[in-house]
Amino acid sequence: MRNLNIRQNTVKAMKAFFQEWVVAILVMAAAIAGNIEAVISQDVKTGNSLLAQTPVNADELELAVALPELAEVMLKGGESSSGRVIGIDAQGQALSIQRSGKTATIPLSKIQKVVFKNGALVYRSNGRQIIRGERDRPTGKLVTWSGIPLNTFTVKNPTQGQAVVKLKPPIVSTEQLQGIRSVATDRQYVVDEIQFDSQQRTIAILATPY
DSSP states (O other): OHHHHHHHHHHHHHHHHHHHHHHHHHHHHHHHHHHHHHHHHHHHHHHHHHHHHSOOOTTOEEEEEEOOSOEEEEETTSOEEEEEEEEEETTTTEEEEEETTEEEEEEGGGEEEEEEOTTSEEEOTTSOEEEBTTTBOOSSOOEEEEEEEGGGEEEEETTTTEEEEEEOTTTSOHHHHHHHHHHHTTOOEEEEEEEEETTTTEEEEEEEEO
């Protein structure tokens, strides 16, 4: 009888042990599953967040344009001044030009337009030189971009006339933007003329690809 009681107690102890073990496994499995689900959920949310925060630049282009080294600034009073355009101050509404080592600042409200000389030296963004109208001929037609916010045009390298302009609808259509991108892959847009609207704080750029 005693042996029988020992066996029964042993069986009960083993059953209790296995039950506790099974419960522990189930609890662990549930925890692992929860962690996996949380990780997956976090990854999905992170992915969506990253996608939402990633800027879509298909409809915006920072285009490198070249400014010939000599420009004539036509004033509204009929006078003019010539030199190299070295900067446009969107905040102060002024154009800076340089000639013979001297710098002059002209209020945009007094400027009718800036015309870049046809035979002036131009630097491409890759450093190669262009002489418009003499050695080099345009490879495309003259284009006009109007209503460009003044603060989206920046002279990056005054010495070589390297500037950047941001283009996007409604200044240019999506189709036009694609065409500009295609041209800019192997050609350089050279600025022929800049017109200012000081009241609207915008500019119009006339440029030709070379």
